[in-house]
Amino acid sequence: MAKTAFPPDDEQLWWSVRETVRSVLLPQLADPWARVAAAQLVGLADWARTRGEDPWPARLDELRAALGLDAAYPELDLETYLNARGQELVATSQDLCLVSVDGFGTLIDVAFTHIDDYVTTNPLDTPAWRARLNETRLGRVRPSAPVFQYHALVDEIVPLGQAAALRRTWCNRGATVAWTVLPGEHALGLVEGQAPAIGWMAARFAGIPAIGNCLAP
Numbered sequence: 487m488a489k490t491a492f493p494p495d496d497e498q499l500w501w502s503v504r505e506t507v508r509s510v511l512l513p514q515l516a517d518p519w520a521r522v523a524a525a526q527l528v529g530l531a532d533w534a535r536t537r538g539e540d541p542w543p544a545r546l547d548e549l550r551a552a553l554g555l556d557a558a559y560p561e562l563d564l565e566t567y568l569n570a571r572g573q574e575l576v577a578t579s580q581d582l583c584l585v586s587v588d589g590f591g592t593l594i595d596v597a598f599t600h601i602d603d604y605v606t607t608n609p610l611d612t613p614a615w616r617a618r619l620n621e622t623r624l625g626r627v628r629p630s631a632p633v634f635q636y637h638a639l640v641d642e643i644v645p646l647g648q649a650a651a652l653r654r655t656w657c658n659r660g661a662t663v664a665w666t667v668l669p670g671e672h673a674l675g676l677v678e679g680q681a682p683a684i685g686w687m688a689a690r691f692a693g694i695p696a697i698g699n700c701l702a703p
Contacts, residue, residue, distance in 0.1 A: 548600065548601040548608075548610055549600070549601040549604055552564060552601060552609060552610060552615075553576065555615070555618060555619070555622075559618050562609065562614060562615055562618065564576075564609060567605045567606060567607050567608070567609045568604060568605055568606070569604060569605060569606050571603060571604050572603075572604030572605055575604060624652055625651075625652050625655035625656060625659075627659075628656065628659035628660055628661050629656060629661045629663075632661075632662040632663075632664070632690070632696030632698065633656065633661060633662065633663045633664070633698075634664045634682075634683055634686040634687070634696075635649065635652075635653055635656075635663055635664065635665050635666075636665070636666045636667070636668055636675070636679040636682065636683065637649040637650070637666075637667055637668070637675065638667075638668055638669075638670045638671055638672055638674060638675025638676075638678070638679075639667050639668065639669050639670065639675075640670065640671050641671060641672045641675060642671050642672055643672040644672065646667065650665075653665045653700075657698070657700035661698070661700075662696050662697070662698040662700075663698045663699070663700055664686065664696065664697065664698055664699055665698075665699055665700075665702070666682065
């Protein structure tokens with residue numbers, strides 16, 4: 487790829503996102519419909535497994551991810567688990583973009599709720615749904631491209647231990663992983679990680695080989 491200036495432009499950043507999904511996540515998804523919901527499935531298996539200990543944002547993510555998983559695997563039949571409130575939410579928000587005005591409004595409306603407010607029985611607790619979640623769990627396949635993985639030290643939504651375990655799994659499979667832990671909680675970590683992530687991607691666009699730190703603890 488041609489050498490580019492820092493920072494990468496929007497097209498290059500989108501290319502990087504696309505290649506990340508292609509090389510890291512898609513090799514694990516044999517069913518093409520599963521790729522529709524790829525972004526929503528990241529980390530969901532672990533959230534479902536520890537859902538009783540999660541604060542409200544992670545519980546809400548269970549609902550959003552259940553919608554994505556149902557879109558990928560229609561045989562899971564989410565509709566049969568929904569109560570009246572859940573049916574209304576699905577009917578009004580299925581085609582919303584999360585970062586649009588309407589999407590943001592819907593997110594605010596459901597912010598302090600969790601999946602149990604929308605279902606008669608939580609589908610994520612059933613064998614069929616758990617089997618699909620396990621199929622999409624990251625770490626089953628070694629990424630075919632280098633990975634820059636960062637995480638907030640006191641992340642209250644996605645536990646640090648979950649991310650560290652994924653990093654170790656990838657390293658053990660022979661992947662090139664650059665791992666870093668940033669101070670702060672979930673939202674702050676997202677902001678803090680932008681600069682080093684863009685710098686890491688810029689180095690790749692410039693043709694500089696990625697160097698992992700799997701030998702570090």
